Amino acid sequence: MNKQIILTQRPVGMPKEETWNLQSSEVPACPEGHVLIQNHYISLDPAMRGWMNNTKSYIPPVEIGDVMRAGTIGKVVESKHPKYQIGDVVSGWGGVQQYSLTSGQGYYKVDTSLAPMPTYIGTLGMPGMTAYFGILEVGKIKEGDTVLISGAAGAVGSVAGQIAKIKGCKVIGIAGGPEKCKYLIDELGFDGAIDYKNESVIRKIKEHAPKGIDVYFDNVGGDILDAALARIRMNARIVICGAISQYNNTTAIQGPSNYLSLLVNRGTMQGMVVMDYAKDYGKAAMEMGGWMMQGKLKSREDIYEGIENFYPTFQRLFTGEKKGKLVLKVI
Amino acid sequence: MNKQIILTQRPVGMPKEETWNLQSSEVPACPEGHVLIQNHYISLDPAMRGWMNNTKSYIPPVEIGDVMRAGTIGKVVESKHPKYQIGDVVSGWGGVQQYSLTSGQGYYKVDTSLAPMPTYIGTLGMPGMTAYFGILEVGKIKEGDTVLISGAAGAVGSVAGQIAKIKGCKVIGIAGGPEKCKYLIDELGFDGAIDYKNESVIRKIKEHAPKGIDVYFDNVGGDILDAALARIRMNARIVICGAISQYNNTTAIQGPSNYLSLLVNRGTMQGMVVMDYAKDYGKAAMEMGGWMMQGKLKSREDIYEGIENFYPTFQRLFTGEKKGKLVLKVI
Numbered sequence: 001m002n003k004q005i006i007l008t009q010r011p012v013g014m015p016k017e018e019t020w021n022l023q024s025s026e027v028p029a030c031p032e033g034h035v036l037i038q039n040h041y042i043s044l045d046p047a048m049r050g051w052m053n054n055t056k057s058y059i060p061p062v063e064i065g066d067v068m069r070a071g072t073i074g075k076v077v078e079s080k081h082p083k084y085q086i087g088d089v090v091s092g093w094g095g096v097q098q099y100s101l102t103s104g105q106g107y108y109k110v111d112t113s114l115a116p117m118p119t120y121i122g123t124l125g126m127p128g129m130t131a132y133f134g135i136l137e138v139g140k141i142k143e144g145d146t147v148l149i150s151g152a153a154g155a156v157g158s159v160a161g162q163i164a165k166i167k168g169c170k171v172i173g174i175a176g177g178p179e180k181c182k183y184l185i186d187e188l189g190f191d192g193a194i195d196y197k198n199e200s201v202i203r204k205i206k207e208h209a210p211k212g213i214d215v216y217f218d219n220v221g222g223d224i225l226d227a228a229l230a231r232i233r234m235n236a237r238i239v240i241c242g243a244i245s246q247y248n249n250t251t252a253i254q255g256p257s258n259y260l261s262l263l264v265n266r267g268t269m270q271g272m273v274v275m276d277y278a279k280d281y282g283k284a285a286m287e288m289g290g291w292m293m294q295g296k297l298k299s300r301e302d303i304y305e306g307i308e309n310f311y312p313t314f315q316r317l318f319t320g321e322k323k324g325k326l327v328l329k330v331i
Numbered sequence: 332m333n334k335q336i337i338l339t340q341r342p343v344g345m346p347k348e349e350t351w352n353l354q355s356s357e358v359p360a361c362p363e364g365h366v367l368i369q370n371h372y373i374s375l376d377p378a379m380r381g382w383m384n385n386t387k388s389y390i391p392p393v394e395i396g397d398v399m400r401a402g403t404i405g406k407v408v409e410s411k412h413p414k415y416q417i418g419d420v421v422s423g424w425g426g427v428q429q430y431s432l433t434s435g436q437g438y439y440k441v442d443t444s445l446a447p448m449p450t451y452i453g454t455l456g457m458p459g460m461t462a463y464f465g466i467l468e469v470g471k472i473k474e475g476d477t478v479l480i481s482g483a484a485g486a487v488g489s490v491a492g493q494i495a496k497i498k499g500c501k502v503i504g505i506a507g508g509p510e511k512c513k514y515l516i517d518e519l520g521f522d523g524a525i526d527y528k529n530e531s532v533i534r535k536i537k538e539h540a541p542k543g544i545d546v547y548f549d550n551v552g553g554d555i556l557d558a559a560l561a562r563i564r565m566n567a568r569i570v571i572c573g574a575i576s577q578y579n580n581t582t583a584i585q586g587p588s589n590y591l592s593l594l595v596n597r598g599t600m601q602g603m604v605v606m607d608y609a610k611d612y613g614k615a616a617m618e619m620g621g622w623m624m625q626g627k628l629k630s631r632e633d634i635y636e637g638i639e640n641f642y643p644t645f646q647r648l649f650t651g652e653k654k655g656k657l658v659l660k661v662i
Contacts, residue, residue, distance in 0.1 A: 057595050240591070240594045243591055246591075253588045254586070254588070255586030255588040256586040256587070257583045257584045257585070257586040259587060260552075260571070260584060262601065263573070263604065264389050264602065265602065266603060266604060267602055269600045270597075270599045271591070271597055271599075272594065272597060
């Protein structure tokens with residue numbers, strides 16, 4: 001049988017247990033030109049919250065009654081597709097379920113002799129790609145820049161910050177709690193860390209970056225985006241990658257009151273969606289894989305088990321109770 | 332005697348009559364290396380409101396007791412400076428007063444055989460330069476773009492819109508009242524006009540630009556910025572030139588709630604300050620002067636008289652009761 005997480009209602013605010021339903025259905029037969037994949041790991045990402053809203057966005061919403069959309073990695077168990085063999089490890093958009101049937105669109109093979117499966121949905125998957133293209137192409141970091149990153153202990157932020165370090169920047173991370181901050185400094189080599197749950201973000205930015213910041217990589221929005229705007233330098237670049245603080249709002253999104261700092265400082269605020277860079281994923285994965293082998297880029301996954309634990313695991317995205325990339329093992 | 336408008340207190344919200352004081356002082360003697368200018372026209376601009384706040388910005392604030400800062404145009408009446416002769420017409424930062432003494436810094440000579448004095452503090456002055464560099468360098472307009480402009484009947488917006496027309500764009504202007512909207516269409520050749528005082532801006536943008544907008548040139552901020560953000564196309568550019576709706580706020584600036592549209596649409600929001608383009612003013616003035624002579628670029632000034640009428644004239648910036656560039660004749 002194939003256990004699946006089905007979207008049963010559109011959440012208002014923070015999703016609840018009844019937002020989804022766990023159902024079992026027959027493992028589908030594999031028609032010609034298709035491949036059946038047994039999913040091993042499901043990627044849990046803040047973006048999933050946005051996909052549940054019935055609004056125009058960069059991809060269509062998940063429909064009520066559909067399997068919840070998610071990135072996955074797993075093994076081909078049946079193939080009627082010339083490109084895939086049984087045993088191939090593939091990553092794609094399999095959804096929160098134990099088996100996926102696909103014509104191969106959006107899937108690609110990975111080599112688990114180089115990195116373990118969860119890394120391919122983390123640092124070498126969408127979050128890592130988001131960090132790579134966001135900080136390099138949109139943030140346009142250069143040696144000597146002072147770079148501020150929110151959600152810095154998360155799957156995207158931790159990679160963005162490490163890439164900035166590799167490129168010779170001074171990097172300050174914002175994260176929740178002393179343990180995550182210690183991780184940023186001791187493990188990832190950040191130059192400074194700000195605990196937004198216990199410290200004044202705006203004051204601490206000033207302390208760590210007395211001359212202001214050149215690049216701000218934003219994963220959170222809200223008050224932290226405003227604090228960053230208040231401390232940008234001339235010609236600063238702000239990368240709008242996400243706004244996790246706002247995703248479960250039941251009222252209007254909090255717009256950045258300090259946006260006129262863009263005028264005073266001739267700053268640029270630019271949004272990004274990782275899918276635009278798909279043609280360069282291979283090159284990026286190669287470069288990041290090289291950094292990982294040299295020990296310059298560290299990857300950390302926080303792996304939970306059992307598809308029936310999808311809901312409490314999903315909640316950790318928003319409570320912050322996780323260490324690194326959040327992954328659910330479903331086999 | 333030299334009549335001067337002196338800043339006497341920092342306004343909270345909309346400036347009041349007692350924010351300034353009209354005083355008379357002796358016309359200063361002209362020391363070596365200096366030039367004495369009799370100011371003919373004072374430029375009244377929304378940016379003046381920002382210069383009165385005691386906050387870090389792109390230039391230092393006007394201090395209490397100082398002559399109110401303003402752009403001016405006038406004639407040299409005494410010169411102990413090798414570069415200037417009596418009778419030269421010069422534009423610069425003379426302030427709201429009848430005579431200015433200067434070493435020449437920030438001043439430049441203009442040729443009134445080509446355009447009348449008020450045009451040199453309007454379309455061929457700071458507002459025109461702001462429009463020129465804002466729409467071309469920051470907005471990066473190209474033929475076929477759909478361009479939306481707020482404050483479109485004002486000194487900056489009217490020029491930005493006309494330049495976009497010259498460059499082959501479809502141009503929609505937002506202005507207050509049917510008369511200004513008629514002016515945009517009938518006189519300036521805009522493709523569409525939205526009367527924000529009597530129409531739903533967001534609905535009208537959709538009507539005029541069913542496929543969305545490529546460039547938004549923002550002079551106003553607030554709800555209109557949010558409406559524009561809701562209707563941007565992929566890779567849109569938003570030029571943050573000003574935010575007149577917010578300048579007299581006594582509470583926090585209204586940040587754009589729809590800023591995540593930048594993410595969905597991979598948009599860019601960039602701030603600008605005209606002074607950064609000073610080295611290219613000459614080239615821009617030449618090109619704009621050419622367009623004016625060909626009848627492609629129209630200039631309209633709304634001229635009031637008497638330095639003692641500074642306050643009621645200044646108010647028109649914010650009530651919108653003006654037709655084109657607001658100018659005060661002080662001689």
